[in-house]
Amino acid sequence: MTQVTTKQVKQAIRDGHAWPGGYTIFLIADDCQPVCTKCARQEWKNICDSMYKDIKDGWNIIGIDTLQGDKEHEGDCTCAHCNIDIWTI
Ligand SMILES: [Zn+2]
DSSP states (O other): OOOOOHHHHHHHHHHOBOTTTOOBEEEEETTSOEEEHHHHHHTHHHHHHHHHHTOOSSOOEEEEEEOOSOHHHHOOOBOTTTOOBGGGO
16 A cells, blocks of 8 residues: 555645545544544644554554445445544535
8 A cells, every 4th residue: 555645644634525526535544444534633643643653553544535426335434533424524
């Protein structure tokens, strides 16, 4: 997997949704759990810390993805931290 940079994560948090398409952006942490951009914004310091020091504590972002299609076909996507249904963001 390509290394994600803090710059890319920051941009993803700022955007929230992909353009074009308007797909909801979410982050994938080192434990392979999805993290919503709202949590990522709140925990930005933790994310930077974990990414710079390569700490595997669930805040080390390894991927940026978007939700495309619909929940029925793609399955659940729930934030590992606030338990929000990312489809509803
Ligand atoms: Zn969240």
